[in-house]
Amino acid sequence: MGRQLGLSTVPVLRGESLEPEICDVLPEGGLIVLDCKDVVGQREPLPVRLPGQDMYLRPARASVWLFNGDEVFPAFRRRTAPRSISLRASASSNAKGRLFGFVLALCACFLCVVPGCGSQQGDRRPPSSFLKLGTAPVGGTYYVLGAGIAQVLSQALPETRVTAEATAGSGENTRLLNRRRIDLGITNTAITYHAVRGLKPWPAPIPLRAVINLHRNISLFVSQRGSGIRRVPDLKGKRVAVGPAGAGFEHLIGPILEVYGMSYESFQPVYQGQADSAELLGDGRVDAAFFSGGVPNPSVLQFASTHPVEFVRIDHDKIAELIGRYPYYFTRTIPKGTYPGQGQDLVALEIGSAQLATHPDVDEGLVYRIAKAVYEHREQLGKTHPAAREIAASHVAQYEGVLFHPGAIRYFKEIGVWRGQPDSLDVPAPSQHQQVKG
Numbered sequence: 001m002g003r004q005l006g007l008s009t010v011p012v013l014r015g016e017s018l019e020p021e022i023c024d025v026l027p028e029g030g031l032i033v034l035d036c037k038d039v040v041g042q043r044e045p046l047p048v049r050l051p052g053q054d055m056y057l058r059p060a061r062a063s064v065w066l067f068n069g070d071e072v073f074p075a076f077r078r079r080t081a082p083r084s085i086s087l088r089a090s091a092s093s094n095a096k097g098r099l100f101g102f103v104l105a106l107c108a109c110f111l112c113v114v115p116g117c118g119s120q121q122g123d124r125r126p127p128s129s130f131l132k133l134g135t136a137p138v139g140g141t142y143y144v145l146g147a148g149i150a151q152v153l154s155q156a157l158p159e160t161r162v163t164a165e166a167t168a169g170s171g172e173n174t175r176l177l178n179r180r181r182i183d184l185g186i187t188n189t190a191i192t193y194h195a196v197r198g199l200k201p202w203p204a205p206i207p208l209r210a211v212i213n214l215h216r217n218i219s220l221f222v223s224q225r226g227s228g229i230r231r232v233p234d235l236k237g238k239r240v241a242v243g244p245a246g247a248g249f250e251h252l253i254g255p256i257l258e259v260y261g262m263s264y265e266s267f268q269p270v271y272q273g274q275a276d277s278a279e280l281l282g283d284g285r286v287d288a289a290f291f292s293g294g295v296p297n298p299s300v301l302q303f304a305s306t307h308p309v310e311f312v313r314i315d316h317d318k319i320a321e322l323i324g325r326y327p328y329y330f331t332r333t334i335p336k337g338t339y340p341g342q343g344q345d346l347v348a349l350e351i352g353s354a355q356l357a358t359h360p361d362v363d364e365g366l367v368y369r370i371a372k373a374v375y376e377h378r379e380q381l382g383k384t385h386p387a388a389r390e391i392a393a394s395h396v397a398q399y400e401g402v403l404f405h406p407g408a409i410r411y412f413k414e415i416g417v418w419r420g421q422p423d424s425l426d427v428p429a430p431s432q433h434q435q436v437k438g
Contacts, residue, residue: 131162134173134185137244138166139275139302141293141387142186142354145214148384149186149356149374156373160366168273171248177359178206184370188217188292190328190352191248193401197425201250205425207360209405212371213398214354215294215390218332219252221312222300223288224281225341231313232260235267241277241289242269252292252351255326259318274299282307294354294387296338304340311346319349328352328400353400354387360405367407375415393417401425 131153135146143166150164165182167173173185174195187208198205221240223229229238242264243249250264257263270277270286277289278299291297303309322329330350336342356374358367374381375396381388397404397412399421404412412418 129160131160131183132181133162133164134167134176134182135164136167136169136173136186136247136293137273137275139273139278139299140169141215141297141385142169144298144385145294145354145381145388146186148381148388151384152377152380153370153373156377157366157369168244169247169249171251172246173357174206174208174248175246177208177357180359183362184211184356184358186214187355187357187402188248188252188352189213189355189400189402190217190326191251192355192357193328193352194251196402208357208402209360209362209367209408210400210402211356211358211367211405211408212374212391213396213400214356214374215387216330216332216350216395217292217352217354218295218297218334218348219290219292219351220297220300220348221288221290221314222281222303223310223312224284225308225310227287227310229288229312230310231315232256232262232318234312235288236262237267238287239268239270239285241272241280241286243271243277243290243292244273245271249290249292253290255322255329256314256318256349259321275302278303288312292351294385294390295332295334296386298385300339304342309339309341311342311348314349316347319347322349353395353398355400355402357402358405362405362407364405364407364410367405368411369407371408371411375411 133146133150133153136142143164146164150162153160153162162184167176167182167185170186170188170191173182173187174192176182177185192206192208194200195202195206196208221232221235228234242253254263257266270280272280274289274291274293274297277286277291280286281289281303289303291300300309319329319331323331328351332348332350334342334346334348336344336346338346356370358370375391378388378391381391393415394417397408397417397419399419403421403425409418
């Protein structure tokens, strides 16, 4: 059973009769603004139930909700366990109907507030299909870039509306795609490499298809300068933020620890999203944090702009060992000055690529148009996040362990960038590095 808010009445257009006074229904269309922290009395995720979807909001981070006559639900959504809350209203069915109509109109306005939408497109036909795109927690590259991709696709595909949804990240997006909870997801090939083959910790192969490669994924351990944490072995016994639970970061971190003879048991892991990890690191509630995404990483920028930053070094011989063991590890030089306080070039670890993925059975023509729209609007996406500037002919169709969708292959052949891929997945021996539960 979900948490009941205990409201005796819900006003249609104004908040006079609301008990208790925790929200205000705006007359512009039934938008409810809740102070979630006051509702639950604590800074915990507030669970919400939608038909077929389990989601939550962190009270400190969002407060925009909509009311459909029976339930409230957030405009910006994240997933959690299947619990629910509902509003118990004594408003009449006519009042509910009017409010629901207002909400539908408001949603249409809300989704069209993007560059290019305006009076000149007032006669645009309403969308006939709605697609969900899984991104990552707020504060990471995937979240920013995913919002940009959703905007581009909604503009470029006349009868399709795409919404970006905050999730735990690549690992959860893979699971959501498998369950048909989302239609598109940004994934990391270092994670999906294991998922599509059913390698641990995946109990069975997950059927995915790649749409387009987006950017290289750069991973960093970061600490505060002066903390004494300068190399990976210095993490022993410390509190280390290791990404959100369920995101699959264990695939990225586990091999690094292994080459040093370490594991998650070597330190105290703290499971948080990247924006929260930066905040915890700045407050001293963790000693180091692991970040992964495009360059520059928004959360690393956030931290480095207000604190002296130390980039934890992975020794060159250990990097060479990782590259020799795994097909998705590479080195990447981050130019000095990319982050505040970075006085010299930084040799970082590139772990897989960010990749837009989908179900194998999605319509070939639709996937063709999606790949085409993302590639042709790469300059626009580059303004959304600099990492999108890596969407280039040399990289978009490179096989990295996940088979491409036929619709994407057709487009890449058409523009002359297709490089080919195996006829089927080559299943290697399972990885021997320790698998850590997330």
